[in-house]
Amino acid sequence: MLIKSAKFIKSYASSNTYVNELDTENGLPEICVVGRSNVGKSSFINTVSGISSLARTSSTPGRTRLINLFDINNGEFTLVDLPGYGFAKASKGERDAWDRLIGGYFENSSNLKHVFVLVDIRIPPTVLDKQMLGYLYHFGIPFSVIATKTDKLSKAQAARARQVVATELKIGKDNIIPFSSQTKQGKDEVLARLTQILYPEV
Ligand SMILES: Nc1nc2c(ncn2[C@@H]2O[C@H](COP(=O)(O)OP(=O)(O)OP(=O)(O)O)[C@@H](O)[C@H]2O)c(=O)[nH]1
Numbered sequence: 212m213l214i215k216s217a218k219f220i221k222s223y224a225s226s227n228t229y230v231n232e233l234d235t236e237n238g239l240p241e242i243c244v245v246g247r248s249n250v251g252k253s254s255f256i257n258t259v260s261g262i263s264s265l266a267r268t269s270s271t272p273g274r275t276r277l278i279n280l281f282d283i284n285n286g287e288f289t290l291v292d293l294p295g296y297g298f299a300k301a302s303k304g305e306r307d308a309w310d311r312l313i314g315g316y317f318e319n320s321s322n323l324k325h326v327f328v329l330v331d332i333r334i335p336p337t338v339l340d341k342q343m344l345g346y347l348y349h350f351g352i353p354f355s356v357i358a359t360k361t362d363k364l365s366k367a368q369a370a371r372a373r374q375v376v377a378t379e380l381k382i383g384k385d386n387i388i389p390f391s392s393q394t395k396q397g398k399d400e401v402l403a404r405l406t407q408i409l410y411p412e413v
């Protein structure tokens with residue numbers, strides 16, 4: 212997969228408007244990025260697309276509150292940046308709004324092909340990460356796990372941490388792609404996976 216162009220399309224504050232407006236009009240495959248707040252979702256999108264200013268990143272958790280859509284290669288597929296979960300300062304009302312937004316998206320997005328679930332390699336997966344995988348199993352949505360911020364650990368530490376993530380999530384270690392937006396580790400693997408997802412027959 213070669214990403215030649217990437218551009219911001221639109222943000223949605225509600226999954227209802229999103230599903231009504233987009234899914235019916237535009238049948239493009241969607242690839243979505245989820246994970247805890249601050250895990251590096253927006254940075255992942257920037258690194259993978261090769262456009263460092265595409266998705267807004269921030270050191271303040273809970274920055275992305277909307278469903279943000281990005282067009283890749285003028286209509287090849289749509290990359291979807293979802294707001295992060297587990298934002299410590301979120302109120303009950305905000306958490307409920309998140310549940311409605313994300314739940315609505317997963318239930319209704321008929322063009323969703325694959326989800327990249329991001330976890331910070333240094334932090335053992337939380338209950339919310341496990342719930343997210345539960346959601347994906349429930350709806351039968353294929354996913355890959357990306358372990359972010361590997362540049363913060365030594366090679367040996369990263370190998371051990373990857374195993375912790377695998378054990379906690381009950382998936383094979385090889386199903387976890389170690390990734391860093393700083394060193395670009397894992398970028399080629401993600402691009403190769405995108406090709407497999409979008410063109411499984413090739
Ligand atoms: N060292 C390092 N820092 C990273 C990496 N990826 C992201 N960060 C930093 O982590 C912080 C959060 O990154 P974002 O990409 O904004 O995270 P997010 O998951 O989109 O956050 P929300 O939108 O709030 O849910 C920023 O300060 C980034 O610079 C990485 O691979 N390595």
Ligand SMILES: [Mg+2]
Pocket residue numbers: 252253254267268274275
């Ligand atoms: Mg973000």
